[in-house]
Amino acid sequence: MKFLVNMGLLIVLAVALVVWVLLPWPALLVLAVLFALWMALTRRGRQAASVTMVGISTLRQRLGSSAVVVVGIAGVVGVLVALLAMAGGYAETLSRTGSPDTAIVMRGGSASEVMSVLERDSVVVIPQAEGIAKDAQGKPIASPEIVVAANLPLKKGDADDEGSVQLRGIGEQAWAVRPNMKIVEGRAFRPGMRELVVGRGAQRQFAGLTPGHEIKLGNQSWTVVGVFASGDALESEIWGDADVVADTYRRAGSRASVTVKLADPASFDRFKAALAADPRLKVDTTTTLEYFSKQSEGMTKILRIIGIVVGSIMAIGAIFGALNTMFAAVATRAREIATLRAIGFRGLPVVVAIMLETMLLALIGGLLGGLLAWLIFNGYTASTLAGGSVGQLTFAFKVSPQLLWQGLKWALAIGFIGGLFPAMRAARLPVTTALREL
Amino acid sequence: MKYLHLIWAALFRRKTRTLLTLVSIMAAFLLFGMLDAVRSGFDQAGKSATGAQRLQTGSRLSFIQTLPQGLGGQIAQVPGVKSVAYANWFGGAYQDPHNQIFSFAVSDNYIDQYPEIDVPADARKGFETTRTGILIGEQLAKKYGWKVGDKIPLQSTIFPLHDGSKNWTFDVVGIMHAKDKSAAWYDQMILMHWKYFDDSTTYNQGTVGWYVSRVSDVNQADRVAKGIDAISANSDHETRTQTEQAASASWMKQLADIGLIVGSIMGAVFFTLLLLSGNTMMQAVRERTSELAVMKTIGFSSHSVLAMVLAESVLLLLLGGVVGLFLAMGAVGGMRAAMGGMIPMSNVSGDIWIRGVVLMVVIGLLVGALPAIRAMRLNIVDALAGR
Numbered sequence: 129m130k131f132l133v134n135m136g137l138l139i140v141l142a143v144a145l146v147v148w149v150l151l152p153w154p155a156l157l158v159l160a161v162l163f164a165l166w167m168a169l170t171r172r173g174r175q176a177a178s179v180t181m182v183g184i185s186t187l188r189q190r191l192g193s194s195a196v197v198v199v200g201i202a203g204v205v206g207v208l209v210a211l212l213a214m215a216g217g218y219a220e221t222l223s224r225t226g227s228p229d230t231a232i233v234m235r236g237g238s239a240s241e242v243m244s245v246l247e248r249d250s251v252v253v254i255p256q257a258e259g260i261a262k263d264a265q266g267k268p269i270a271s272p273e274i275v276v277a278a279n280l281p282l283k284k285g286d287a288d289d290e291g292s293v294q295l296r297g298i299g300e301q302a303w304a305v306r307p308n309m310k311i312v313e314g315r316a317f318r319p320g321m322r323e324l325v326v327g328r329g330a331q332r333q334f335a336g337l338t339p340g341h342e343i344k345l346g347n348q349s350w351t352v353v354g355v356f357a358s359g360d361a362l363e364s365e366i367w368g369d370a371d372v373v374a375d376t377y378r379r380a381g382s383r384a385s386v387t388v389k390l391a392d393p394a395s396f397d398r399f400k401a402a403l404a405a406d407p408r409l410k411v412d413t414t415t416t417l418e419y420f421s422k423q424s425e426g427m428t429k430i431l432r433i434i435g436i437v438v439g440s441i442m443a444i445g446a447i448f449g450a451l452n453t454m455f456a457a458v459a460t461r462a463r464e465i466a467t468l469r470a471i472g473f474r475g476l477p478v479v480v481a482i483m484l485e486t487m488l489l490a491l492i493g494g495l496l497g498g499l500l501a502w503l504i505f506n507g508y509t510a511s512t513l514a515g516g517s518v519g520q521l522t523f524a525f526k527v528s529p530q531l532l533w534q535g536l537k538w539a540l541a542i543g544f545i546g547g548l549f550p551a552m553r554a555a556r557l558p559v560t561t562a563l564r565e566l
Numbered sequence: 567m568k569y570l571h572l573i574w575a576a577l578f579r580r581k582t583r584t585l586l587t588l589v590s591i592m593a594a595f596l597l598f599g600m601l602d603a604v605r606s607g608f609d610q611a612g613k614s615a616t617g618a619q620r621l622q623t624g625s626r627l628s629f630i631q632t633l634p635q636g637l638g639g640q641i642a643q644v645p646g647v648k649s650v651a652y653a654n655w656f657g658g659a660y661q662d663p664h665n666q667i668f669s670f671a672v673s674d675n676y677i678d679q680y681p682e683i684d685v686p687a688d689a690r691k692g693f694e695t696t697r698t699g700i701l702i703g704e705q706l707a708k709k710y711g712w713k714v715g716d717k718i719p720l721q722s723t724i725f726p727l728h729d730g731s732k733n734w735t736f737d738v739v740g741i742m743h744a745k746d747k748s749a750a751w752y753d754q755m756i757l758m759h760w761k762y763f764d765d766s767t768t769y770n771q772g773t774v775g776w777y778v779s780r781v782s783d784v785n786q787a788d789r790v791a792k793g794i795d796a797i798s799a800n801s802d803h804e805t806r807t808q809t810e811q812a813a814s815a816s817w818m819k820q821l822a823d824i825g826l827i828v829g830s831i832m833g834a835v836f837f838t839l840l841l842l843s844g845n846t847m848m849q850a851v852r853e854r855t856s857e858l859a860v861m862k863t864i865g866f867s868s869h870s871v872l873a874m875v876l877a878e879s880v881l882l883l884l885l886g887g888v889v890g891l892f893l894a895m896g897a898v899g900g901m902r903a904a905m906g907g908m909i910p911m912s913n914v915s916g917d918i919w920i921r922g923v924v925l926m927v928v929i930g931l932l933v934g935a936l937p938a939i940r941a942m943r944l945n946i947v948d949a950l951a952g953r
Binding site for chain 2: 377
């Protein structure tokens with residue numbers, strides 16, 4: 129019989145957790161309000177409230193063991209939020225790079241810009257397709273670009289440590305295609321010169337990228353003349369004149385991609401169809417939004433999985449820590465609880481009181497963990513070499529309110545499981561046995 | 567040792583509490599085992615005895631830039647170089663351009679540079695005689711169910727054939743297998759003939775992605791590397807030569823700062839664990855106060871009581887930790903099989919066990935210290951009187 133009850137409890141628990149994870153916050157709010165009404169208005173509810181108050185008022189005497197619950201859950205939430213913030217920051221940096229009203233054209237079957245080669249003929253033909261926005265002079269806003277990698281000395285590490293940075297050779301239209309791009313220091317490069325402007329992210333990562341400095345690309349000297357900011361993945365790149373870059377990398381007249389500004393997002397289909405219908409071209413056309421989101425897909429998934437696996441294992445540890453603490457708490461208060469039941473309190477208020485107490489501790493832990501993750505990691509910059517780029521991509525961790533909310537949900541779930549079993553025990557213990565216990 | 571029974575009995579005096587604590591410790595060390603496996607996987611990449619003998623020469627400009635094929639002959643002339651092979655990045659993908667497979671177009675002697683890769687003799691022979699032949703890694707063969715004799719279509723995300731299409735066809739002539747875990751990613755790779763590759767595409771035109779040379783004396787590697795780079799100094803194709811170890815370390819570092827990530831997670835985990843098991847031990851000693859007093863009364867010295875409480879907490883950590891590490895062994899084995907080397911991950915090996923056990927003992931001692939001192943200082947009269 130007891131076994132059956134326990135099994136039933138486990139099933140209820142599993143169902144409750146699934147529902148819990150899926151619930152949006154308004155539903156939770158309704159749930160909380162209903163619960164508060166129950167506590168305020170019904171007899172049982174008021175009983176539960178008063179038992180809870182007794183429990184909470186004695187928390188101070190159990191400071192050490194209560195701290196275990198708080199710190200354990202804070203650890204879980206902190207690590208979970210930090211790892212998910214990494215995944216989120218990475219995905220956001222890349223998806224922000226694209227927009228629905230610009231499209232990127234690459235050679236068919238190329239997984240990323242650096243693998244694509246468009247011959248000069250294609251580069252001339254593509255901007256003539258319909259659907260592209262025109263500038264004041266009536267010219268289509270299309271920017272043929274060349275993308276290569278360059279080895280540069282890293283800021284961190286030995287003098288000999290070199291990292292890879294993505295180098296983009298651009299024409300004047302590149303700025304028109306990306307209006308969010310701003311020169312924040314120095315000036316833009318002059319066409320035909322070995323001059324570079326560097327992204328803020330690249331500047332953080334690599335040594336010597338300050339205006340006025342000379343850097344070596346292979347055996348050539350290039351001068352850094354400015355710094356640009358865009359708040360997205362392009363900030364991790366360095367830019368130079370397309371013809372000069374092509375010359376340095378012996379690419380002649382070919383380009384890697386053409387990025388165009390669409391007349392409006394709706395004209396993408398027209399533009400794509402026009403290119404597909406042209407027998408001279410064999411190209412893939414995607415909006416930049418889709419292109420950059422796709423680049424981050426695999427990596428973001430891996431990061432999220434790592435976050436959730438690590439978080440789950442830590443959560444198991446924390447659940448058992450909470451169980452331990454609450455069992456001990458129930459054991460020390462066994463007589464008190466038995467007395468309550470002897471004078472007429474039913475099982476439910478006792479269960480609710482112990483659960484509430486655990487969930488309160490969990491809530492404190494969750495808030496603490498989220499706060500720590502936010503203080504330490506929000507805006508923390510990291511870099512990686514992945515996602516279709518051949519250079520290091522700098523991105524900032526982003527601790528968003530959704531993530532903090534998710535962390536709190538985990539914390540409360542841990543508190544729920546950690547409190548449920550001790551609460552059941554307290555409610556089930558025969559009153560006479562408990563009263564006799566020391 | 568003769569008190570083991572006593573310590574064991576004390577440990578399981580409250581079964582529920584001890585078991586719950588053990589599960590928490592287990593979870594902590596499961597995580598430790600897994601994360602340390604990833605960390606040391608990143609650390610070990612390219613670190614092997616044969617790896618130290620190999621030098622990689624690539625373009626100084628960037629890793630995507632190619633080098634002239636003629637350079638190989640000149641590199642072979644550098645004193646201390648035993649043999650030179652070369653390879654190109656093929657950028658292969660199967661079925662979908664995003665489903666990329668590591669694939670190199672390599673010179674005929676490339677496989678000789680890697681004695682840690684096991685290629686059966688008939689496979690080797692088949693590779694030498696078949697122009698369109700490829701060697702495929704063991705894991706890859708398993709993943710796609712490819713067998714020797716199969717014709718497989720591969721797209722190149724970079725190189726078109728003469729007719730402009732990028733759909734290449736190859737014949738599987740053999741399956742290779744990495745004997746050493748440092749070369750494990752060859753289990754995921756496809757090797758094809760550089761000659762066939764170069765003949766079939768217009769884009770390559772006799773260039774080489776990078777050279778792999780073996781040096782006769784490991785201690786001379788730096789000097790040889792400088793010698794190789796000197797050949798093309800001030801030309802339009804300057805090179806950068808590194809030991810394979812340095813090259814892969816630099817890649818791994820650019821991929822992610824694993825040490826920092828793992829370090830901060832483990833910091834949070836062990837801090838929590840300290841508190842948690844510390845609390846358990848505190849409770850255990852508090853509720854045994856009178857028993858400890860009795861033990862002292864019948865002649866146990868203060869120091870042996872101290873030692874027994876310490877031993878109890880170390881035992882607690884060891885029990886949970888060892889089970890946790892065993893679980894980690896299983897989990898890491900499973901993940902390695904499932905991901906097939908996408909993330910470098912070493913097995914939970916001797917090193918990790920040693921580090922783990924040291925951690926268990928240290929945490930055990932730390933956790934036990936406070937309760938043990940309390941037990942040692944216990945005043946018999948007060949304790950028996952329940953004061």
